[in-house]
Amino acid sequence: MTATHTLESLLVSSHRLTRIAAQSTGSSVSSATWSALSVLSTDGPHRVGDLAKAARISQPGMTKLVQSLAEDEWVVRIADVEDSRAWLIAISDKGRAALAGWRVELAGAMAPLFDDLDDEGWRVLERAAQIMGERTARSAVAA
Amino acid sequence: MTATHTLESLLVSSHRLTRIAAQSTGSSVSSATWSALSVLSTDGPHRVGDLAKAARISQPGMTKLVQSLAEDEWVVRIADVEDSRAWLIAISDKGRAALAGWRVELAGAMAPLFDDLDDEGWRVLERAAQIMGERTARSAVAA
DNA sequence: CCTATTTCATAGCCTAGTTATATAACTTGG
DNA sequence: CCAAGTTATATAACTAGGCTATGAAATAGG
Numbered sequence: 494m495t496a497t498h499t500l501e502s503l504l505v506s507s508h509r510l511t512r513i514a515a516q517s518t519g520s521s522v523s524s525a526t527w528s529a530l531s532v533l534s535t536d537g538p539h540r541v542g543d544l545a546k547a548a549r550i551s552q553p554g555m556t557k558l559v560q561s562l563a564e565d566e567w568v569v570r571i572a573d574v575e576d577s578r579a580w581l582i583a584i585s586d587k588g589r590a591a592l593a594g595w596r597v598e599l600a601g602a603m604a605p606l607f608d609d610l611d612d613e614g615w616r617v618l619e620r621a622a623q624i625m626g627e628r629t630a631r632s633a634v635a636a
Numbered sequence: 637m638t639a640t641h642t643l644e645s646l647l648v649s650s651h652r653l654t655r656i657a658a659q660s661t662g663s664s665v666s667s668a669t670w671s672a673l674s675v676l677s678t679d680g681p682h683r684v685g686d687l688a689k690a691a692r693i694s695q696p697g698m699t700k701l702v703q704s705l706a707e708d709e710w711v712v713r714i715a716d717v718e719d720s721r722a723w724l725i726a727i728s729d730k731g732r733a734a735l736a737g738w739r740v741e742l743a744g745a746m747a748p749l750f751d752d753l754d755d756e757g758w759r760v761l762e763r764a765a766q767i768m769g770e771r772t773a774r775s776a777v778a779a
Numbered sequence: 780c781c782t783a784t785t786t787c788a789t790a791g792c793c794t795a796g797t798t799a800t801a802t803a804a805c806t807t808g809g
Numbered sequence: 810c811c812a813a814g815t816t817a818t819a820t821a822a823c824t825a826g827g828c829t830a831t832g833a834a835a836t837a838g839g
Contacts, residue, residue: 499762506771508671555818579818622642
């Protein structure tokens with residue numbers, strides 16, 4: 494299997510897995526949402542623009558996303574004292590709970606597909622996740 | 637890292653990678669398209685309904701997708717002689733070329749992010765892709 | 780045959796993105 | 810200290826890709 498095929502296969506499988514999860518849980522929240530929430534959860538508050546870059550969507554896209562997240566009270570806007578054009582977006586406790594809940598749902602949906610995976614298989618997936626994570630994190634932005 | 641976090645991280649990274657690829661190549665074709673094309677490419681002709689299950693989208697969704705693919709001449713419809721309600725959808729040479737082209741684009745877009753990955757890292761990704769592939773293939777349908 | 784089932788197509792809708800543009804605040808050269 | 814440019818977010822208008830519900834035609838079975 495070539496490198497290209499490997500990445501393609503990973504992407505295709507991941508998207509399928511996403512749909513499997515969406516179908517079996519019923520809850521279909523966009524990947525950008527979880528992307529943003531997990532960034533906020535692990536790296537702390539971000540500006541809208543930075544969050545857009547981290548989640549790899551456009552700035553207006555993130556503006557809309559933040560608006561809907563703020564409506565649900567999953568994030569809070571904190572005024573940036575040094576630049577009153579900007580906001581710092583922080584995840585709320587409710588948002589953390591939602592993220593945790595999603596992880597549980599995800600686990601439930603995936604469990605039947607992965608229950609026969611041995612420890613070594615899990616280690617492989619874990620390392621793969623780590624590699625992919627490193628390379629798609631905000632700091633890996635070329636531009 | 638728990639199993640749940642591993643899967644979540646893989647999903648989130650994959651979606652980001654998809655957007656990175658879409659942004660840097662300009663060409664944004666849906667994941668269901670590639671999912672369907674790669675099934676057709678590796679497993680041969682399928683009926684619309686089976687293809688929908690394989691790509692994990694709804695049957696009407698696949699009907700629309702097949703229509704647009706047929707317009708682009710990336711797939712051809714073959715009448716099913718044993719059941720005239722059904723069609724066999726097969727990938728065309730043009731479709732194979734498009735798939736190959738997409739793989740090249742994908743590789744180009746990803747290369748800068750993965751060029752420092754060593755052989756062992758690639759082996760990890762390859763095995764992960766294999767594990768994910770097995771578990772999201774059509775045969776892994778629970779329902 | 781007549782009904783039930785299966786297979787694909789159509790209709791209508793919704794959400795999540797996009798680009799282009801506006802507004803407001805910060806920065807900088809003169 | 811103000812004009813001009815730049816930056817940060819917001820708004821508007823649009824598109825695409827999915828969904829559910831439903832319809833129409835063919836098959837299958839009593």
